[in-house]
Amino acid sequence: MIKKGGARLNILRYDIDWFGDGRVSISYFVSPAFAEQVGLPQPESTPYDSDFEEEYAAAFDRLTAVCDKCFDEYLHRTT
Numbered sequence: 001m002i003k004k005g006g007a008r009l010n011i012l013r014y015d016i017d018w019f020g021d022g023r024v025s026i027s028y029f030v031s032p033a034f035a036e037q038v039g040l041p042q043p044e045s046t047p048y049d050s051d052f053e054e055e056y057a058a059a060f061d062r063l064t065a066v067c068d069k070c071f072d073e074y075l076h077r078t079t
Helices: 032-038 050-055 068-078
Strands: 012-017 026-030
Touching: 012 050, 026 032, 026 068
Parallel strands: none
Antiparallel strands: 012 026
């Protein structure tokens, strides 16, 4: 549908830096409605530290984590 001008999903991306090296270790993709429902702040341009993930564990435990490499591979298979 995207190739044919269909509607795009509106998603928010939360990047987490587990190792403290400033790089994304894992990303969570959620709808704005879900983010509002569970009280997540607007995503920032730099990765959050692992404390952020622990603070919102109740929300993130309900999601499936996806690394950048896997998500890029998924995108290339679907486009």
